[in-house]
Amino acid sequence: MLLTLKEKKYLMKLLAKQKRNFWSSKEEQQMAKELLKKFEQNTRNEKVNDMKESKL
Secondary structure: OOOOHHHHHHHHHHHHHHHHOOOOOHHHHHHHHHHHHHHHHHHHHHHHHOOOOOOO
16 A cells, blocks of 8 residues: 555654644654654655656
């Protein structure tokens, strides 16, 4: 299953909220933090790996 950039950004917002949630446990906050890092790295990798057509 591949996620679109729009879906990834939405999930990143949800994870950021979960990370700051006062009522969630430390384990949930840590998992949200780790997943958020993975999604951010994934979107950075997509930007770097994006192939552009040459102008020649």
